[in-house]
Amino acid sequence: MKTLTTILLSCLVLFQSAGISISDTFKLIDLVEHTKYHSQEYGDDCFTFFEKHYGALKTSHQKNHKEEKSQHERLPFQHINANHSSFEVVVMSYEFYLDTPILTLISNSHFYYQNLYSYLKRPSVFQPPQSV
Template sequence: MSKFLAIGLSVVVLLQSLRLDMGDLAHMDELFEHAQFHAEKYGDNFFVFLSKHYGELQEEHTQDHQEERKEHEKLPFNNTFCSHVLTVYVVHKFEMQVNTATPDVDYTANFEYLDNYVFLEKTDIFQPPQLA
Protein backbone atom coordinates (compact mmCIF):
# COMPACT_ATOMS: atom_id res chain seq x y z
CA MET A 1 0.00 0.00 0.00
CA SER A 2 2.86 2.37 0.76
CA LYS A 3 4.29 1.81 -2.72
CA PHE A 4 0.98 2.88 -4.29
CA LEU A 5 0.93 5.96 -2.10
CA ALA A 6 4.50 6.85 -3.08
CA ILE A 7 3.77 6.34 -6.77
CA GLY A 8 0.58 8.40 -6.51
CA LEU A 9 2.35 11.28 -4.81
CA SER A 10 5.13 11.13 -7.39
CA VAL A 11 2.58 11.40 -10.20
CA VAL A 12 0.95 14.38 -8.48
CA VAL A 13 4.32 16.15 -8.16
CA LEU A 14 5.10 15.39 -11.82
CA LEU A 15 1.77 16.78 -13.00
CA GLN A 16 2.19 19.90 -10.89
CA SER A 17 5.68 20.49 -12.26
CA LEU A 18 4.28 20.23 -15.80
CA ARG A 19 1.58 22.78 -14.84
CA LEU A 20 -1.20 20.24 -15.40
CA ASP A 21 -4.31 20.30 -13.29
CA MET A 22 -7.68 18.58 -13.30
CA GLY A 23 -9.27 21.43 -15.28
CA ASP A 24 -6.88 20.79 -18.15
CA LEU A 25 -7.75 17.12 -18.17
CA ALA A 26 -11.45 18.00 -18.21
CA HIS A 27 -10.96 20.14 -21.34
CA MET A 28 -9.14 17.47 -23.35
CA ASP A 29 -12.31 16.63 -25.32
CA GLU A 30 -12.52 20.26 -26.45
CA LEU A 31 -8.91 20.03 -27.63
CA PHE A 32 -9.74 17.02 -29.83
CA GLU A 33 -12.95 18.63 -31.12
CA HIS A 34 -11.07 21.79 -32.09
CA ALA A 35 -8.34 19.69 -33.73
CA GLN A 36 -11.05 17.93 -35.75
CA PHE A 37 -12.47 21.34 -36.71
CA HIS A 38 -9.03 22.43 -37.96
CA ALA A 39 -8.62 19.20 -39.91
CA GLU A 40 -11.95 19.69 -41.66
CA LYS A 41 -11.75 23.45 -42.29
CA TYR A 42 -8.01 24.06 -42.87
CA GLY A 43 -6.67 20.57 -43.58
CA ASP A 44 -4.23 20.72 -40.66
CA ASN A 45 -2.87 17.57 -39.12
CA PHE A 46 -2.56 17.30 -35.33
CA PHE A 47 1.04 18.55 -35.19
CA VAL A 48 0.24 21.67 -37.23
CA PHE A 49 -2.76 22.22 -34.97
CA LEU A 50 -0.54 22.04 -31.88
CA SER A 51 1.93 24.42 -33.48
CA LYS A 52 -0.86 26.90 -34.25
CA HIS A 53 -2.20 26.86 -30.71
CA TYR A 54 0.83 26.18 -28.53
CA GLY A 55 3.92 26.63 -30.70
CA GLU A 56 5.60 28.86 -33.26
CA LEU A 57 2.48 29.67 -35.28
CA GLN A 58 0.40 30.74 -32.27
CA GLU A 59 0.71 34.54 -32.71
CA GLU A 60 -0.05 34.38 -36.44
CA HIS A 61 -3.05 32.11 -35.88
CA THR A 62 -4.57 34.29 -33.14
CA GLN A 63 -4.22 37.43 -35.32
CA ASP A 64 -5.71 35.80 -38.41
CA HIS A 65 -8.63 34.04 -36.72
CA GLN A 66 -10.17 36.38 -34.13
CA GLU A 67 -13.58 34.76 -34.61
CA GLU A 68 -12.32 31.56 -32.93
CA ARG A 69 -11.25 33.39 -29.79
CA LYS A 70 -13.95 31.86 -27.56
CA GLU A 71 -13.05 28.35 -28.68
CA HIS A 72 -9.36 29.07 -28.05
CA GLU A 73 -10.10 30.17 -24.49
CA LYS A 74 -11.79 26.83 -23.78
CA LEU A 75 -8.72 24.83 -24.83
CA PRO A 76 -6.62 23.21 -22.10
CA PHE A 77 -3.11 24.32 -21.18
CA ASN A 78 -3.96 27.98 -21.78
CA ASN A 79 -3.36 28.87 -18.17
CA THR A 80 -1.09 31.84 -18.08
CA PHE A 81 1.13 31.60 -15.11
CA CYS A 82 3.14 34.47 -13.80
CA SER A 83 6.59 34.20 -12.45
CA HIS A 84 7.41 36.67 -9.78
CA VAL A 85 10.98 37.45 -9.00
CA LEU A 86 11.37 38.03 -5.31
CA THR A 87 14.09 40.39 -4.31
CA VAL A 88 15.06 40.77 -0.70
CA TYR A 89 17.03 43.75 0.44
CA VAL A 90 18.83 43.83 3.75
CA VAL A 91 18.37 47.28 5.17
CA HIS A 92 19.81 46.86 8.63
CA LYS A 93 23.41 45.78 8.97
CA PHE A 94 23.84 43.52 11.97
CA GLU A 95 27.25 42.94 13.45
CA MET A 96 27.62 40.12 15.90
CA GLN A 97 30.14 40.65 18.66
CA VAL A 98 31.93 37.49 19.65
CA ASN A 99 32.98 37.14 23.25
CA THR A 100 36.24 35.21 23.36
CA ALA A 101 36.58 35.17 27.15
CA THR A 102 36.11 31.77 28.77
CA PRO A 103 33.33 31.54 31.33
CA ASP A 104 34.15 30.89 34.96
CA VAL A 105 32.60 27.46 35.42
CA ASP A 106 33.76 24.80 37.82
CA TYR A 107 33.49 21.60 35.76
CA THR A 108 34.43 19.30 38.65
CA ALA A 109 31.20 20.02 40.50
CA ASN A 110 28.98 19.01 37.54
CA PHE A 111 29.47 15.27 38.09
CA GLU A 112 27.80 13.44 40.91
CA TYR A 113 27.12 9.71 40.99
CA LEU A 114 24.59 8.12 43.27
CA ASP A 115 24.45 4.37 43.47
CA ASN A 116 20.70 3.87 43.62
CA TYR A 117 20.74 0.14 42.80
CA VAL A 118 22.79 -1.17 45.72
CA PHE A 119 19.71 -2.60 47.40
CA LEU A 120 19.28 -5.19 44.61
CA GLU A 121 22.36 -7.24 45.49
CA LYS A 122 21.50 -7.48 49.16
CA THR A 123 18.21 -9.27 48.71
CA ASP A 124 17.94 -13.06 48.37
CA ILE A 125 15.85 -12.88 45.20
CA PHE A 126 18.72 -12.14 42.89
CA GLN A 127 21.28 -14.52 44.47
CA PRO A 128 22.15 -17.94 43.05
CA PRO A 129 20.58 -20.96 44.73
CA GLN A 130 22.38 -22.14 47.83
CA LEU A 131 21.37 -25.83 47.72
CA ALA A 132 21.67 -27.99 44.68
Protein backbone atom coordinates in the same frame (compact mmCIF):
# COMPACT_ATOMS: atom_id res chain seq x y z
CA MET B 1 -2.61 0.39 -2.22
CA LYS B 2 0.54 2.19 -1.10
CA THR B 3 1.98 1.93 -4.57
CA LEU B 4 -1.12 3.45 -6.16
CA THR B 5 -1.12 6.29 -3.64
CA THR B 6 2.56 6.94 -4.27
CA ILE B 7 2.05 7.04 -8.03
CA LEU B 8 -0.92 9.41 -7.75
CA LEU B 9 0.92 11.79 -5.43
CA SER B 10 3.98 11.73 -7.69
CA CYS B 11 1.82 12.59 -10.69
CA LEU B 12 0.19 15.39 -8.71
CA VAL B 13 3.59 16.89 -7.88
CA LEU B 14 4.69 16.51 -11.50
CA PHE B 15 1.58 18.23 -12.87
CA GLN B 16 1.74 21.05 -10.35
CA SER B 17 5.41 21.68 -11.09
CA ALA B 18 4.62 21.80 -14.82
CA GLY B 19 1.74 24.26 -14.21
CA ILE B 20 -1.04 21.87 -15.19
CA SER B 21 -4.18 22.37 -13.14
CA ILE B 22 -7.32 20.28 -12.77
CA SER B 23 -9.28 22.61 -15.03
CA ASP B 24 -6.77 21.89 -17.79
CA THR B 25 -7.42 18.18 -17.51
CA PHE B 26 -11.16 18.76 -17.90
CA LYS B 27 -10.52 20.83 -21.02
CA LEU B 28 -8.65 18.03 -22.77
CA ILE B 29 -11.92 16.93 -24.40
CA ASP B 30 -12.19 20.36 -26.04
CA LEU B 31 -8.61 20.01 -27.21
CA VAL B 32 -9.34 16.68 -28.91
CA GLU B 33 -12.49 18.06 -30.56
CA HIS B 34 -10.66 21.15 -31.83
CA THR B 35 -7.83 18.96 -33.13
CA LYS B 36 -10.36 16.88 -35.09
CA TYR B 37 -11.93 20.09 -36.42
CA HIS B 38 -8.56 21.33 -37.70
CA SER B 39 -7.83 17.93 -39.19
CA GLN B 40 -11.11 17.91 -41.15
CA GLU B 41 -11.24 21.60 -42.17
CA TYR B 42 -7.59 22.47 -42.80
CA GLY B 43 -5.89 19.08 -43.06
CA ASP B 44 -3.56 19.90 -40.14
CA ASP B 45 -1.68 17.13 -38.46
CA CYS B 46 -1.11 17.10 -34.73
CA PHE B 47 2.22 18.96 -34.85
CA THR B 48 0.83 21.72 -37.05
CA PHE B 49 -2.16 22.07 -34.74
CA PHE B 50 0.06 22.52 -31.70
CA GLU B 51 2.27 24.93 -33.61
CA LYS B 52 -0.79 27.03 -34.53
CA HIS B 53 -2.25 27.09 -31.03
CA TYR B 54 0.77 26.93 -28.73
CA GLY B 55 3.84 27.64 -30.87
CA ALA B 56 5.26 30.20 -33.27
CA LEU B 57 2.18 30.33 -35.55
CA LYS B 58 -0.18 31.27 -32.72
CA THR B 59 -0.45 35.02 -33.43
CA SER B 60 -0.99 34.58 -37.18
CA HIS B 61 -3.60 31.85 -36.58
CA GLN B 62 -5.52 34.04 -34.14
CA LYS B 63 -5.51 36.96 -36.60
CA ASN B 64 -6.66 34.85 -39.55
CA HIS B 65 -9.31 32.79 -37.74
CA LYS B 66 -11.18 35.14 -35.43
CA GLU B 67 -14.38 33.11 -35.82
CA GLU B 68 -12.76 30.34 -33.73
CA LYS B 69 -12.05 32.66 -30.81
CA SER B 70 -14.62 31.02 -28.53
CA GLN B 71 -13.12 27.61 -29.27
CA HIS B 72 -9.60 28.90 -28.62
CA GLU B 73 -10.59 30.25 -25.21
CA ARG B 74 -11.83 26.81 -24.16
CA LEU B 75 -8.53 25.10 -24.98
CA PRO B 76 -6.36 23.98 -22.05
CA PHE B 77 -2.97 25.43 -21.11
CA GLN B 78 -3.92 28.96 -22.16
CA HIS B 79 -3.18 30.57 -18.83
CA ILE B 80 -0.09 32.71 -18.71
CA ASN B 81 1.30 33.01 -15.27
CA ALA B 82 4.75 32.87 -13.84
CA ASN B 83 4.72 31.70 -10.29
CA HIS B 84 8.39 31.85 -9.57
CA SER B 85 9.18 32.17 -5.94
CA SER B 86 12.33 33.98 -5.17
CA PHE B 87 13.89 33.57 -1.82
CA GLU B 88 16.45 35.93 -0.48
CA VAL B 89 18.88 34.44 1.94
CA VAL B 90 20.70 36.79 4.24
CA VAL B 91 23.52 35.33 6.25
CA MET B 92 24.51 37.52 9.14
CA SER B 93 27.40 36.56 11.32
CA TYR B 94 27.18 37.12 15.02
CA GLU B 95 30.06 36.80 17.39
CA PHE B 96 29.29 35.94 20.95
CA TYR B 97 31.90 36.70 23.55
CA LEU B 98 31.75 35.05 26.92
CA ASP B 99 32.27 37.66 29.60
CA THR B 100 32.08 35.28 32.53
CA PRO B 101 34.90 32.82 33.07
CA ILE B 102 34.16 29.14 32.87
CA LEU B 103 34.54 27.55 36.28
CA THR B 104 35.66 23.99 36.69
CA LEU B 105 35.20 22.23 39.99
CA ILE B 106 37.71 19.65 41.01
CA SER B 107 36.54 17.37 43.74
CA ASN B 108 37.98 14.24 45.18
CA SER B 109 35.51 11.45 45.25
CA HIS B 110 35.64 9.00 48.11
CA PHE B 111 33.60 6.16 46.81
CA TYR B 112 34.48 2.63 47.71
CA TYR B 113 32.69 -0.38 46.41
CA GLN B 114 30.93 -2.35 49.11
CA ASN B 115 29.66 -5.79 48.38
CA LEU B 116 26.23 -5.69 49.93
CA TYR B 117 24.88 -8.65 48.00
CA SER B 118 27.29 -11.35 49.06
CA TYR B 119 24.56 -13.20 50.90
CA LEU B 120 23.06 -14.16 47.52
CA LYS B 121 26.06 -16.36 46.65
CA ARG B 122 25.61 -18.96 49.35
CA PRO B 123 26.36 -22.53 48.35
CA SER B 124 23.32 -24.53 47.68
CA VAL B 125 22.67 -28.22 48.03
CA PHE B 126 20.88 -28.34 44.68
CA GLN B 127 23.43 -27.56 41.98
CA PRO B 128 23.70 -28.83 38.41
CA PRO B 129 26.28 -31.55 37.70
CA GLN B 130 29.75 -30.27 37.00
CA SER B 131 32.27 -31.84 34.63
CA VAL B 132 35.68 -32.73 35.96
